[in-house]
Amino acid sequence: MWPRFEQVTSRDVLERLERLDLPFNQFGMDPYGVSKHHLGIFMTMLEVFYKHYFRVRSFGLEHIPKTGPGMLVSNHSGGIPADGGMIIASLFFSLDPPRAVHGMVEKFAQEWPFISQWFNRVGQLPGLPEHAIRLLRDGRLLMVFPEGARGLGKLYKDRYHLSHFGTGFMRIALQTGTPVIPLAFIGGEEAMPTVFHAERLARLVGAPYWPVPPYLLPFPLPLGCEIHYGKPMHFEGTGDEPDDIVEGYVEQVKSVINLLVARGRAIHQQRRAGADLDDKSDKSDRSDKSVKSEPATKS
Amino acid sequence: MKILITGINGSHARMVALRLLAQGHEILGIDRRPWPDAPPNIHVFQTDVRKRPAADVFRLHRPDVVIHMATITHYSARAEERLRINLHGTRLVLDHCHEYGVKQVVFVGRHTIYGAAPDAPLYRTEDEPPLAVTTFPELADLVAADLYAGSALWRWPELKTAVLRLVYILGPARRGTLANFLEGKRAPMILGFDPLYHFMHDEDAVEAIIRTVDHQLTGVFNVAGPPPVPLSVLTRGTGRQAIPIPEPLFRYTVGRFGLPFLPPGAAMHIKHPIVVDNTAFRNATGFEYQYDAHEIMRGFRDG
Numbered sequence: 151m152w153p154r155f156e157q158v159t160s161r162d163v164l165e166r167l168e169r170l171d172l173p174f175n176q177f178g179m180d181p182y183g184v185s186k187h188h189l190g191i192f193m194t195m196l197e198v199f200y201k202h203y204f205r206v207r208s209f210g211l212e213h214i215p216k217t218g219p220g221m222l223v224s225n226h227s228g229g230i231p232a233d234g235g236m237i238i239a240s241l242f243f244s245l246d247p248p249r250a251v252h253g254m255v256e257k258f259a260q261e262w263p264f265i266s267q268w269f270n271r272v273g274q275l276p277g278l279p280e281h282a283i284r285l286l287r288d289g290r291l292l293m294v295f296p297e298g299a300r301g302l303g304k305l306y307k308d309r310y311h312l313s314h315f316g317t318g319f320m321r322i323a324l325q326t327g328t329p330v331i332p333l334a335f336i337g338g339e340e341a342m343p344t345v346f347h348a349e350r351l352a353r354l355v356g357a358p359y360w361p362v363p364p365y366l367l368p369f370p371l372p373l374g375c376e377i378h379y380g381k382p383m384h385f386e387g388t389g390d391e392p393d394d395i396v397e398g399y400v401e402q403v404k405s406v407i408n409l410l411v412a413r414g415r416a417i418h419q420q421r422r423a424g425a426d427l428d429d430k431s432d433k434s435d436r437s438d439k440s441v442k443s444e445p446a447t448k449s
Numbered sequence: 450m451k452i453l454i455t456g457i458n459g460s461h462a463r464m465v466a467l468r469l470l471a472q473g474h475e476i477l478g479i480d481r482r483p484w485p486d487a488p489p490n491i492h493v494f495q496t497d498v499r500k501r502p503a504a505d506v507f508r509l510h511r512p513d514v515v516i517h518m519a520t521i522t523h524y525s526a527r528a529e530e531r532l533r534i535n536l537h538g539t540r541l542v543l544d545h546c547h548e549y550g551v552k553q554v555v556f557v558g559r560h561t562i563y564g565a566a567p568d569a570p571l572y573r574t575e576d577e578p579p580l581a582v583t584t585f586p587e588l589a590d591l592v593a594a595d596l597y598a599g600s601a602l603w604r605w606p607e608l609k610t611a612v613l614r615l616v617y618i619l620g621p622a623r624r625g626t627l628a629n630f631l632e633g634k635r636a637p638m639i640l641g642f643d644p645l646y647h648f649m650h651d652e653d654a655v656e657a658i659i660r661t662v663d664h665q666l667t668g669v670f671n672v673a674g675p676p677p678v679p680l681s682v683l684t685r686g687t688g689r690q691a692i693p694i695p696e697p698l699f700r701y702t703v704g705r706f707g708l709p710f711l712p713p714g715a716a717m718h719i720k721h722p723i724v725v726d727n728t729a730f731r732n733a734t735g736f737e738y739q740y741d742a743h744e745i746m747r748g749f750r751d752g
Binding site: 180181182261275281 | 567568570571572639640641642643645675676677678679682696721722741742743
């Protein structure tokens with residue numbers, strides 16, 4: 151038989167699952183199909199990557215609202231959406247109490263067996279405006295990558311250069327009155343340097359691109375990563391404003407993310423320079439350290 | 450009030466009839482099938498809703514309220530028959546309602562008309578389009594009937610029309626689409642997919658229909674019970690063995706190996722969820738479900 155849930159889920163995950171802000175019913179399910187069981191296994195897997203593989207450090211976690219809705223807006227990188235996974239892990243392992251965050255998955259993934267099932271069971275729903283609005287009205291945290299697949303598939307030579315931001319996320323934030331929390335994910339570009347897109351292979355599996363790094367296998371390297379959360383940004387409006395106004399708001403968010411990226415890359419350089427020493431010293435009290443660290447932006 | 454129920458011999462229609470009778474209403478029924486042990490004060494006319502004697506029931510007895518429950522699914526009839534009963538039957542019943550001064554009509558429809566699709570939102574509100582017309586062609590007649598019933602809202606504003614879209618009904622009555630699906634010991638799943646299933650208890654469904662009458666609802670409403678559960682939980686909870694089938698093999702396995710017979714379109718409904726938002730109905734009627742998913746599944750298993 152399959153191993154028992156408790157045997158495959160780490161103790162830290164089990165303890166944090168109990169404090170998670172999701173209304174699980176007697177089947178361990180929430181109304182969106184998030185399953186406590188699946189979330190436990192998923193988080194145990196992410197834990198390995200978050201704590202040991204990418205050795206992620208989170209800054210500015212005090213900017214995440216303790217309750218109620220929030221829209222996390224991030225740069226996107228790394229060929230495969232490892233950044234999304236690490237943001238989810240960051241709010242689960244480094245935030246107290248932990249919070250669940252819903253990502254908006256590319257629609258093509260819904261037709262993939264097993265993968266789509268897992269995405270749905272851990273709260274990563276297809277990227278539809280209806281889902282975003284409903285989740286935010288329900289007081290959930292939402293994670294969006296306005297660059298979409300454009301950002302994910304960007305080549306190493308374009309690293310940390312933000313590609314075009316859509317305006318859909320801002321209209322939804324305005325419509326639902328949700329604060330926008332800009333963030334920068336640093337290290338993803340180096341961990342998974344895409345030098346080439348295998349177009350035929352992408353077409354074969356129905357994906358928008360297939361990233362190829364210099365070492366061919368599309369899997370990220372174990373390099374250190376950081377997440378920098380910025381101050382929540384509040385925008386007033388209804389979501390029905392003309393494009394130029396909404397684009398103005400989007401530019402504000404984009405410029406803050408650019409600042410966070412610039413600042414984050416400087417810290418990243420320092421960390422890489424003294425990588426070994428640094429990592430050993432803060433392994434034990436990672437979460438404390440990240441919460442106490444200074445705010446990531448000043449505006 | 451004088452209430453006419455079409456398709457009164459369906460097990461849920463009977464439950465509605467008995468509840469309304471107990472409330473002191475006068476109950477009439479139309480059905481092709483006989484109801485031999487019907488209570489003496491329920492008058493059942495054994496005829497087809499599309500036939501002349503059915504029109505006579507409207508003309509001679511002048512019901513105040515009509516509850517239209519004479520619709521069928523692919524489990525009980527072939528395509529032409531379904532189209533005749535579901536679409537043409539609904540059309541005639543609504544025409545009679547208009548012509549013979551019925552004050553209120555309730556069309557009891559299904560949530561499956563929304564159709565399952567990979568790019569559809571998880572929670573469907575009443576304004577979502579009915580995708581089933583393409584994703585599950587065998588439901589096209591029910592989609593048409595639902596939309597046709599809804600058209601009464603603008604064609605005859607004086608007729609209070611309610612179109613209900615009920616999630617699957619499950620429970621000790623063991624009747625309905627989902628009950629048919631789970632009839633055997635084995636139930637098929639598509640390998641690698643485990644969609645959410647939305648269902649409600651027999652009693653809750655009956656209660657919802659009665660509240661629609663009591664509140665004289667006008668409009669289109671989704672009706673649901675407890676939050677949805679994955680198909681794997683549903684099969685386990687009802688004591689069925691889930692058989693995961695790779696999608697390309699699905700069409701060759703239905704109706705064989707102890708699996709239920711399903712039309713090809715059903716694969717989509719086993720692969721992707723159909724879940725509805727029933728906020729509008731709850732706000733309009735104060736309806737709250739009494740049976741949770743566990744009780745429903747146990748009720749079906751032991752029923």
